[in-house]
Amino acid sequence: MIENLDVNQYLPEAIAWATNLLLAIVILMIGIWLANKASRIIVNVGKKYDNLDDTLFRFFGSVARYVVLAFVGIAVLNRFGVQTASIVALLGAAGLAIGLALQGAMSNLAAGVMLLIFRPYKVGDFINAAGRFGNVTEVDMFTTILQTFDKQQIIIPNSQIWGEQIVNHSHYKLRGVDMHFGVAYNANIDSARAVIEKVLADHPSVLKDPAPFIEVETLNDSSVDFLVRPFCDGADYFNVLYSVPELVKKALDEANIEIPFPHRKVFLVNETN
Template sequence: MNDFMNTEIFNGTTIGDIISVEWLAGIAGNVLAAILILIVTLIVAGWAKRRVIGVGERHEHLDDTLFSFLGNITYYAILVFGLVFILNRFGVQTASIIAVIGAMGLAVGLALQGTLSNFAAGVMIIAFRPFKLGDFVVIGGEMGTVKDIAIFTTELATTDNVKIVMPNAEIWGAPITNYSVYPTRRLDLTFGVSYDTDLKKAEEAIRDVIGRDDRIHQEPEPLVKVANLGDSSVDFEVRVWCDSADYLTLKFDLTRAAKEAFDAGGIDIPFPTRTLVQAAE
């Protein structure tokens, strides 16, 4: 065999020399093709990522976080396809590699079921946006302001400034109460007066308090009605509308103002009482 490879065929050139040159040329061609495929793949992946992210940036109603994540997924998916083409160029059987990757992905998926459920819930939260940064919400039994929305977790800050990090799966699978969606809210208050109080006078005192506060909207019209005859008091139901940002402070201020108005008008706020009747012996 060696004698055959060393056989001179033209001006000192042997068959072995020709085979070596052809082999090296083939390797060089494959390397150049791989480099070209890699360059094209990087260009296409970068372009596709920018296009996906740009969709979120051009439309205000779409969440930038979601499209940034989708852009990264698109980028790496194209890189994987480019790698498959490069391996095929060198004669590597990629079918078996893809099968191994698939099996590994299945095993990882089974091991990370909780994490993947948080991931899926995070995508749903970012896509459908039941709340956004800065909203005041009650989710999963926790109340606070939304500070961060990530793929796996959501961060809240409670009213006393305690950080709470919640898994997204627990959020998406539970009722979500968002107090920040609508610009206005209705404030409901109940004021009790004694049974011997002039109800008209009490109602006028309440309406006077409402009328002096500019934070209260006149449309819809404030409601002041007797709603209940309790065990020891006649209860007025008060319903007013205000800006959502004013809700809490308005509640505190109206409660105090009503108490001061009742005191000034001689209107009693009764304490619960019990009458004991002793039978005669």
């Protein structure tokens, strides 16, 4: 009789514990499913639209997943009577301490989020940023990686890029390439212009439309300076920039048009006593 009484005494507690365990398992399973579902939905939004960055939405998906799992963990602990208020306060304090310790990393993260939202550049673009120039090979949450023409890899923290001037050389399909050429004052300006026009007309990467801009810009001390702006596809910008000056120099030499250089005239006066 006493043994039956003891069993009956602990039976409700055992049932309550088993019920809480089953509910905790159900909450955990549903929570994991919801966390994965929320992550997939956010990631798929980034994949659905070309103007949205996959990296950013993968990050947001991971954040959403862990946030849901955190709430699931709190709900599971509540089923077992654990006071979660102190745990939440402890996690908040720990998060604050970690945030203060990782201020630099957090600033890079915040800058990375802004770069991925506004997308001033993307992988494959040539940019000037943080005093560096190169081809963007990777943009992640903390850094931007550039490859220079001489095959160096430059890793720039995003906080050094965001908020500073960013020059994206690949943003527009067409590019104007500004150049300056000087001829001597005794040279025929129309002849010099014709020589430059022919060089640009024969260049395979210079576009006919829009037409190149060739005009006298400055009358310097020893030269008449032309501003020359041919237009090309963005991919051909550096080819035009570094090939046209040599071609113009050779063409002006063949036409016997002098390209002057700064010089001084010195007059010697012979003073006799």
